[in-house]
Amino acid sequence: MLSLADVQAARAHVEEVARRTPLERSRTFSELTGADVHLKLETFQRTGAFKIRGAANRIATLSPTEREAGVVTASAGNHAQGVALAATRADVDSTIVMPEYAPVSKVKATRGYGGEVVLHGIDYEEAQARAHEIEAAEDRTYVHAFDDETVMAGQGTIGLEIVEDCPELDTVVVPIGGGGLIAGIATAIAGKLDDVRVIGVQAAGAASAAQSLASGRVESIDRVDTIADGIATRSVGETPFEVIQERVDEVVTVSDTEIAHALTLLLERSKVLVEGAGAVPLAAILAEAFEYEDGETIVAALCGGNIDMNRLTTVVMRGLIEMGRYLKVKMALKDRPGELERVAGIVSEHGANVYAVHHDRTSRDVAVNAAELEVEMETHDAEHAAAIVASLEADGYEVDVLA
Template identity: 70%
Template structure:
């Protein structure tokens, strides 16, 4: 099992490429939660993710023969970029297998850092199977995304920085996919602050760890489904699992809706852009997935900021829906002059703003003398939504909430 000494040794190798990221006290989230919240902004890391740390530590420890043969790995995107950059910086050829539906921004970034990107499979696990085939075919060294001592130690350098910048730490909250990040951070934190708590967070659609802990052995999911693609793995690694069992105090899960809200909060209130996986730690805190005391010093690790712009639009819109900031409704009007004006007057009086209107007389779901109307509305919160819906229904409109 990796030790503090392994992580301290990794720091000398990692600092050649990775940078020390800020630990930022958040007045917004401290006020919102009652805890003293310090955000570890690993989304500001080179390549936009913590993965460069573990990749650099692993590649730096290869033999000259292994470096000559090159490396191969599988990744949903962030590890891909880390391996590509670390390999290029050390003069090593790299091939990275990514799921076919990996965010295009991550694919392009991997190629820009010098890696050969191969798209294969529906998820990380299928991409990994293809990467092992390439490993055998071309004699490359496989750089595992998480199930590797050197990789875990590299990720653990984040824990060194957290303890140095926040020696009064009470709880650190860390995303879990394959487990490499939390294994490294937990090792570094517990070795220096034994009483500090380490809380792991998984997305509900990729939550293998809780069942693994219950069974006492690694449990593999049949499939994963979450907007947090950076932690969308079907199983935790064998080596990380042993560390998690010994050094992680609690593992919780968050829904995609909660992730979307946390991501939206970070963007709007902290001007901080993260990907889905980067928001899960804050989501667990904001939605009280674990117990904490008033004033408790909590550090959520924002592990990555590589979000595809198309996905960002979808996630932010979902976050607005969940916080009552966006509403889509449908109603049926009599097809007569002034009917739409009357409807819009109610909405205006309720001080809702209209994004878009769809006015359809041809729908087969309505009568010949009716018109179907859908409205996209900007609202100011859940109370405002309820007031608006009440006003519409009091005026006799049968309103269906679509979103």
């Protein structure tokens, strides 16, 4: 099984390519939760995610023959960028197979780091199958995203940094996709500190690790469905799973709504941009997905910040809805002068800011002498939004809350 010595040996290789990322205490999230919350900002890593660490360690251990033949891998995005950059810096040719629906920003970045990108399949598993075909046809070395002890050891260097920067640590919260990251971090921390909890977090729509722990063997789910594309794998790796069973205390899940909420709060309150996978540790803390005590020192490993801008717009809007900061309503109005002004007056009295108004006389859903009105507005919080809806209903309108 992966050892502390393996992680320590990886450090020299990792430091040649990757940055040591900051760990900062968050006053905002400490106040919100009652815990002493610290953020490991791996979002500031080269390539924008932790994957460069494992890739750098694996590329550094290639034999001369393997270096000459080149490498191939499959990835939804972050591992792709890590392998591309590490390989380019080592003068090794790299081919990266990515799902056809991988975020455009990650595809462009991978190409920019020098990797040859092949788009194939609907998810990581189908991309991986194509990568293995290329491996066999071109005699390349396959660099697995997580099911490889050398890669796991590289990711574990994050754990060494956490221990050094926060020796008073009580709990560390880590995302789980394939399991390489948490296996490496758990190994490093277990070798350095006693009585530290390691909590793994998965998106509810990709919860293979939680199912695997329940059954005692690696389980594969039929499909994944989550905004956290960086951890959207159908199963954890066999090698990481052994470490997870031994060294991870608990695995919990969070919903996409909770992920969007955490992502939005990080952006607004901490000015830190994360992708969905990077937000899941904080989402678990905010949602109290696991038990913790007041004052407990918790480190959330924010593993990446490579979110597609189109996805960011959608996720932030979901986050604002969850926080009660955005309200969209639909109602029927009598088709007569002054009705729109009457609604606007109610909204104005509550101090809400209107984003958009859609007034439709032709909708089949309303009477001939009526019009359908949709109003989008900025609200302060859930109570403010509820008060606006209540006032509209008190004035005789049937209000349908759309968001």
